[in-house]
Amino acid sequence: MSADFPLSRTAHPAPEAERIQILSAPVFGRYFTDHMAFASWTPESGWHDRGIGPLKPFTFHPGTAVLHYAQEIFEGLKAYRHADDSVWLFRPEANARRFARSARRLALPELPAEDFLASVEGLIRADEPWVPGPHGEQSLYLRPFMFASDPFLGLRPARQVEYSVIATPTGSYYSSGITLWVSDQYTRAARGGTGAAKCGANYAAGLAAQTEAQERGCDQVLYLDSAGEGKLEESGTMNLCLVTSDGRLVTPALGTILEGVTRDSVLTLATDFGLVPEERAVTLDELRSRAEEGTVTEVFAVGTAVVVTPVVAFKGHGYEFVIGNGTPGKQTMALREHVLDIQHGRAEDTHGWMRRVI
CATH class of the missing domain: 3.30.470.10 (Aminotransferase class 4, branched-chain amino acid transferase, N-terminal domain)
Structure with a gap:
């Protein structure tokens, strides 16, 4: 010691x-x-x-x-x-x-x-x-x-x-695919604010939105940007990732969101699963239209507590939609299993991520 x-x-x-x-x-x-x-x-x-x-x-x-x-x-x-x-x-x-x-x-x-x-x-x-x-x-x-x-x-x-x-x-934080409530009343952070910091005030300010989500039968909230441009940011406790039909792994860019360790790990692993990582702005309109046409095939959330958790549906005021057939996607579950296998020593740690303590 x-x-x-x-x-x-x-x-x-x-x-x-x-x-x-x-x-x-x-x-x-x-x-x-x-x-x-x-x-x-x-x-x-x-x-x-x-x-x-x-x-x-x-x-x-x-x-x-x-x-x-x-x-x-x-x-x-x-x-x-x-x-x-x-x-x-x-x-x-x-x-x-x-x-x-x-x-x-x-x-x-x-x-x-x-x-x-x-x-x-x-x-x-x-x-x-x-x-x-x-x-x-x-x-x-x-x-x-x-x-x-x-x-x-x-x-x-x-x-x-x-x-x-x-x-x-x-143990496991979420046991299966989750549904997110898209809040049009609350935002998590603004440019120049504390969105990129991991501080308790960010989470306390999100409790009302989380309660709103649960009252509407959803597991967590999804925030949009504070500028009113309809851009996806992150969930209450996790970053968001989209898998597209042309083999891209898309996640909202940093700036007003938390720079998640699991987020970065999944972006690094993407190419091993035939996916091209892409960090960029994604709007709610794009997500809804591409989910409907089938070009966003999977969505998942990432974080230390949740690891890689499939998102199977979204709800908002006056609308709801599912991703794919409403069940966890193959790429999502493969990434989840691989991250867990690295962490638990069941897969080779080719990136030198694990640090032995005992």
Whole structure:
């Protein structure tokens, strides 16, 4: 374990029988492991007090800045147990770089990549028994996060910051093809906004749209651009990809959307599946017309939690339409299986994406 994050083990770990029961059917975000990683920052001392210790609550002053100004960022990545009992991370360096970009956008201090990796790996080693076995789609989801912790009600960048990593065992996020609600009331981000940053405020602002989608029988929301041009952006928790009949894998261009690690991975793998990757603006009108004529043959969503999830239908005010025959597409499922096989060590990692921890 890195000396930068020394371990102080909990005296009260979860009973083994309880942990085994949780791991038999893990649910995303419901149960947490025994430990947490942590570090603090001030302008005078920089990053200090690094460590890994028992999972415990934070204690806040009512005036703590994050509670009032939402100066906060987070990341999401997974650890996978392979058949030989080793444990691996999938492209954690990309998460470390995105965490730094998000910090810059939210005027938070940048955590060095080596600290990000040491904290994540140290927590995995401390809570290795919590990493599910090498079967199905189970994994250990890790949530690094950073927030303004100074008790101050003036609007300025934080002068006291806390960093932490917690972990939760998880299984499959969506079990089958999903339907997206196309919101014409809410937008996720605007040019110059925080759309490219992974910050909690983006997700909090999307809860009303997500609720609207669920009330209309849909699994998630699909946002359009804030300029009113009808361009597809991303879903509430994932990037969007289209497969066309002429062999293209099309995804909305970056700028106001999150630069997803799984999105980038799928674009890199596209040529292995006979697809030409293409990042460009796609309008709702184009999606609807091409779905109707059959030249958009598959749609899927990508993200750390959802991996590659087929999108089989869309709904909006006064319309709905299906993709293909309304069932998960062949290319989608092949890409999904291949990404999972790389992550779980069942396929060769030709891109050097996996990082061994144990």
